[in-house]
Amino acid sequence: MTESELKSNVPTEDNGESNLKQVEAQLRRMTKVFMDGADPIVIRDLNGNVLDINRETERVFGWSREEVLGARTRHLLSPEFRELADDTLRRVQRGETIRNVEAAVRTKSGEVVPVLATVFPLTDENDKSVAYAEIVKDISELKQATEELRQRNRELKQFANVLAHDLSAPLRTVRSFADLLQAHCGNELNEKGREDLRYIVEGVQRMDRLVADLLDFTQVGRQSAAYTSVDCEQLFKQVLSNLHAAINETGAEVTRESMPTIHANATQMVQLFQNLIGNAIKFHGSEPPKVHISAEPREGVWEFCVCDNGIGIETESQDKIFDVFGRLHNDDEFPGTGIGLAICKAIIEQHGGRIWVESEKGSGSVFRFTVP
Ligand code: ADP
Numbered sequence: 001m002t003e004s005e006l007k008s009n010v011p012t013e014d015n016g017e018s019n020l021k022q023v024e025a026q027l028r029r030m031t032k033v034f035m036d037g038a039d040p041i042v043i044r045d046l047n048g049n050v051l052d053i054n055r056e057t058e059r060v061f062g063w064s065r066e067e068v069l070g071a072r073t074r075h076l077l078s079p080e081f082r083e084l085a086d087d088t089l090r091r092v093q094r095g096e097t098i099r100n101v102e103a104a105v106r107t108k109s110g111e112v113v114p115v116l117a118t119v120f121p122l123t124d125e126n127d128k129s130v131a132y133a134e135i136v137k138d139i140s141e142l143k144q145a146t147e148e149l150r151q152r153n154r155e156l157k158q159f160a161n162v163l164a165h166d167l168s169a170p171l172r173t174v175r176s177f178a179d180l181l182q183a184h185c186g187n188e189l190n191e192k193g194r195e196d197l198r199y200i201v202e203g204v205q206r207m208d209r210l211v212a213d214l215l216d217f218t219q220v221g222r223q224s225a226a227y228t229s230v231d232c233e234q235l236f237k238q239v240l241s242n243l244h245a246a247i248n249e250t251g252a253e254v255t256r257e258s259m260p261t262i263h264a265n266a267t268q269m270v271q272l273f274q275n276l277i278g279n280a281i282k283f284h285g286s287e288p289p290k291v292h293i294s295a296e297p298r299e300g301v302w303e304f305c306v307c308d309n310g311i312g313i314e315t316e317s318q319d320k321i322f323d324v325f326g327r328l329h330n331d332d333e334f335p336g337t338g339i340g341l342a343i344c345k346a347i348i349e350q351h352g353g354r355i356w357v358e359s360e361k362g363s364g365s366v367f368r369f370t371v372p
Helices: 003-008 016-036 055-061 079-094 142-185 191-219 230-240 245-249 264-284 340-350
Strands: 041-045 050-053 098-106 110-124 129-138 228-231 253-256 262-263 290-298 301-308 355-359 365-371
Touching: 041 055, 041 253, 055 129, 055 264, 079 098, 079 110, 110 264, 129 142, 142 191, 191 264, 191 340, 228 230, 228 264, 228 365, 230 245, 230 264, 245 264, 264 301, 264 365, 340 355, 340 365
Parallel strands: 253 290
Antiparallel strands: 041 050, 041 129, 098 110, 110 129, 228 262, 290 301, 301 365, 355 365
């Protein structure tokens, strides 16, 4: 029921008693929703003092209603969140609604519970803020699950790293013996023998590239990378010089708008741009590749964009391409290992950003990513 509906039910002299009963019933229902709500709800006056809490607040934090009534409870917040709480109070006093504020609250038994709160003003009949409410979500389980996932991820990367290392040695052996065989017996082999040997060498070369890329992937995020001020104009010159051969070979036209200076790991940024621009050049259609790069400031982040006129990607496959080995083509159509975009995603996530693609099959692709 909305506030105006509640107001319209206020009894007048004509409809007196029955409306009064209705209002009472509605208030009882709303009180029940408040008291038995599935999440903790705290109501405070405009100075932050507790006016009321529901049962779930008592259950999650262990403090009884009587213990917290009239208290500011700021001291129950972990110290690093106290300033944020003061700021939230100032904002809600101005009439703002603040969603998903993350904090940690100490319970009566001394445990610290991570929470996500939505804070909004409560107004009187003249729409004047008179108090505010906090709906608090206990996110302990979510946090624990996220930490477990992170740990699993680290273990998986560690496993892939060991695997790639262990595969390198036997691969080198096969490669050098294939080379020896070619050098010593190449002339004695017939046409079929030479062809078979070529397949072995090509197979080993492909495996070598896969292992090297897999090693690169497992390196991202293993050591804490050094962050410095990175001038993306300079970075570009380096990336274009690294891609010189591919640009010449395909007749690609690479253009860009002015680029910002960001706080990032320079080596990883070169790798990221090189993978994206390299792909934009590689996956071209019948026209020579045209690649355009831009960057725009958005709320607290820079949003970069690498746009091409290539073969495009159908909607159903757009998530898959960021997975390790997530390729949409075989090696004969477009050579590659399917690890480049997984590396890009790992780099961007390590920087606290997001990467995604907007594309349609046959109409080019736009890869976007953000860096805080
Ligand atoms: P690779 O380039 O080695 O195949 P990536 O991880 O870089 O691996 O890319 C994964 C897949 O995503 C590619 O195989 C391709 O199918 C698709 N893809 C990536 N970039 C583009 C692009 N600019 N245009 C069209 N398809 C792309």
